[in-house]
Amino acid sequence: MEYFIQQLVNGITLGSIYGLIAIGYTMVYGIIGMINFAHGDIFMIGAFVALISFIIFGLTGVALPIILLLVLLIAMLFTACYGWTVEKLAYKPLRGSFRLAPLISALGMSIVLQNYVQVSQGARVKPMQPLFSGGLEFFKNSEFIVTVSYLQIFIVVLTIILMGIFTYLITKTDLGRAQRACEQDRTMTALLGINVDRTISITFIIGSSLASVAGMMFVLYYGVIDFYIGFLAGIKAFTAAVLGGIGSLPGAMLGGLLIGLIETFWAGYVSLEYKDVAAFSVLIVVLIFFPTGFLGKPDIEKV
Amino acid sequence: MEKKDIIQSFKDSLFTGLIALALFGPIVGLRTVSKGEGLFITPQWGVVFLLVGLCILGRFLININSARTTEFKIFSTLSSRISSITEDKAKHFAITGILFAVVFPFLPFTDRYFMDVAIMILTYIMLGWGLNIVVGLAGLLDLGYVAFYAVGAYSYALIATTFGWSFWICLPLAGVFAAFFGILLGFPVLRLRGDYLAIVTLGFGEIIRIILINWYEVTNGPDGITGIPRPSFFGLPFKRSPDEGETSFHLFFNLEYSTMHRIIFLYYLILVLALITNYFTLKIRKLPVGRAWEALREDEIACKSLGVNPTNTKLTAFAIGAMFGGFAGSFFATRQAFISPESFTFIESAIIVAIVVLGGMGSQTGVVLASIFLIGITEMFRDLEQYRMIAFGGAMVLIMVFKPKGILAKRKPTILMHGDKK
Numbered sequence: 001m002e003y004f005i006q007q008l009v010n011g012i013t014l015g016s017i018y019g020l021i022a023i024g025y026t027m028v029y030g031i032i033g034m035i036n037f038a039h040g041d042i043f044m045i046g047a048f049v050a051l052i053s054f055i056i057f058g059l060t061g062v063a064l065p066i067i068l069l070l071v072l073l074i075a076m077l078f079t080a081c082y083g084w085t086v087e088k089l090a091y092k093p094l095r096g097s098f099r100l101a102p103l104i105s106a107l108g109m110s111i112v113l114q115n116y117v118q119v120s121q122g123a124r125v126k127p128m129q130p131l132f133s134g135g136l137e138f139f140k141n142s143e144f145i146v147t148v149s150y151l152q153i154f155i156v157v158l159t160i161i162l163m164g165i166f167t168y169l170i171t172k173t174d175l176g177r178a179q180r181a182c183e184q185d186r187t188m189t190a191l192l193g194i195n196v197d198r199t200i201s202i203t204f205i206i207g208s209s210l211a212s213v214a215g216m217m218f219v220l221y222y223g224v225i226d227f228y229i230g231f232l233a234g235i236k237a238f239t240a241a242v243l244g245g246i247g248s249l250p251g252a253m254l255g256g257l258l259i260g261l262i263e264t265f266w267a268g269y270v271s272l273e274y275k276d277v278a279a280f281s282v283l284i285v286v287l288i289f290f291p292t293g294f295l296g297k298p299d300i301e302k303v
Numbered sequence: 304m305e306k307k308d309i310i311q312s313f314k315d316s317l318f319t320g321l322i323a324l325a326l327f328g329p330i331v332g333l334r335t336v337s338k339g340e341g342l343f344i345t346p347q348w349g350v351v352f353l354l355v356g357l358c359i360l361g362r363f364l365i366n367i368n369s370a371r372t373t374e375f376k377i378f379s380t381l382s383s384r385i386s387s388i389t390e391d392k393a394k395h396f397a398i399t400g401i402l403f404a405v406v407f408p409f410l411p412f413t414d415r416y417f418m419d420v421a422i423m424i425l426t427y428i429m430l431g432w433g434l435n436i437v438v439g440l441a442g443l444l445d446l447g448y449v450a451f452y453a454v455g456a457y458s459y460a461l462i463a464t465t466f467g468w469s470f471w472i473c474l475p476l477a478g479v480f481a482a483f484f485g486i487l488l489g490f491p492v493l494r495l496r497g498d499y500l501a502i503v504t505l506g507f508g509e510i511i512r513i514i515l516i517n518w519y520e521v522t523n524g525p526d527g528i529t530g531i532p533r534p535s536f537f538g539l540p541f542k543r544s545p546d547e548g549e550t551s552f553h554l555f556f557n558l559e560y561s562t563m564h565r566i567i568f569l570y571y572l573i574l575v576l577a578l579i580t581n582y583f584t585l586k587i588r589k590l591p592v593g594r595a596w597e598a599l600r601e602d603e604i605a606c607k608s609l610g611v612n613p614t615n616t617k618l619t620a621f622a623i624g625a626m627f628g629g630f631a632g633s634f635f636a637t638r639q640a641f642i643s644p645e646s647f648t649f650i651e652s653a654i655i656v657a658i659v660v661l662g663g664m665g666s667q668t669g670v671v672l673a674s675i676f677l678i679g680i681t682e683m684f685r686d687l688e689q690y691r692m693i694a695f696g697g698a699m700v701l702i703m704v705f706k707p708k709g710i711l712a713k714r715k716p717t718i719l720m721h722g723d724k725k
Binding site for chain 2: 055098112113124
């Protein structure tokens, strides 16, 4: 039982990270109908920016909360630049082209980003000293002590705050309305005087910023990153987006949590080596049995 | 050009420079280096300023250029010329190509390195042609094609090392195994739409790779399988000193021993395999099932209403594509004599898909051009080992942006209702 609760806590933490990445997939899919294959690599870049700024601020000796806030903002800013540029260079010229063209372009972009980071930062794994230590302990009398580290609390709380801001942005502001309008009908939205190009750019900027936060959490949580982390995390986050129903924002978060939980429980109870197989198998099973995910709208094909 | 335009484009370039600074600043400028305990930062501002300067200059030139001419046309005119040439002279082109490929090993400048590159390009051409059945004809985007390549390679390696059967028995078996895996995967997933299918096949490719890494008892895990038998020339091995009771190739034909014999044999082997794939594709396009593939690619709903069973039709395409992938896999295994899961990563699938799509989906000649082009690019950058994948990915993006339908964009229907009206 205690072991179960521990896995639950770990799973929720991991799920928060996946959920934040999944939002980027689901938003882009909703608005331009393509799978942004390079999104996982944007997440990886976010992790690298966060790592670099942690090292820089770590030398200055500022208090931990200020460092966290600064790193958060810096990572979001710089990673958003990447998201924006990738959209402008690789996807915008292909808008309205046949369906597979942006996917191939995104694949190329993903290869470019991965190797670019490999060249500029080196191929070795980058370890970081832990910034957080300690945590709350439960069930002290039993054999297995459940630990909820402060870092895990930080990750989950930050995710909840970001989700709150993000939900407000999408449901209550003009920007969010414009974004939802673009999802429904881009031509009509343009006719109503909304700058569609700008709205799409902003979608990429928001998605990349959230991915960079996930990247920062990943650095803190695992303490080790390399240029290749974007691939697996990207696939799993995409699975999460599909599981929740692609195009649905609460779905992405829910899907992220589920994937995080499935992965930790699989690793805890079934087999550690095959934990990545679990995510992929879930993806295949979900797509076969609920192609629209849990919260997605059914997709009707018209002649 | 007016002065206002120049000032405008100058401002625009400066903005580009600012963005470039934000992009390259942290990632290129602040290189993290592990030293003893923990990471330290080594600044590299010189490189950053160089890159930013290049971006500003490039942007400025493009702006000036686009102000003068309405379109930046060099690329598109070049490729449309290529496609019109190959369109008109498709047959001549094919025959010249095949003739060149046949005499290639005996040309004066051909050395060991050229042969290796040629074998590699031919392997990719074969894989491209095999995947073209799935992607180009049936319109199913398969991002996990390397899984079948891996299944073919491993089944060849396991059968050959366990039972010691010859290449010519193992090859069809490997193809059958790969086709079987194709059916196994295809059956549940083929009812999915385009990009979902792409992701599921990607997942399948990764599952196969993870299983290959972890299933020590059979696949020997990350260490791979060594000592895979080399192919023999109809029973004559390519050995300097053959075993008791065996005659080796050079003794039988009374030649001096040379390692090139085996390379040349491998070259012809993959050439023949690739041409078989091509011939098969060209023929099956004219059969009812081939027609059904192309029809499904164009309009699935119309096909359903005409009584074509989409799942079964797609399944045949998937299985046949997988079978050719398996053949190529066994060739790979016998050429390398060593295989490990590292050879079957996602990037291989991406390369094969890129070859098919960049060549212009469904075009057999396009696959050849794209293989030569892409593998050529990575070979040219071989000295700059780390930069070659950047060049490769960049080429993918550029071709898509300037030529979204691939190098050979024109796609003629194989059959027309009222004869050959033009």
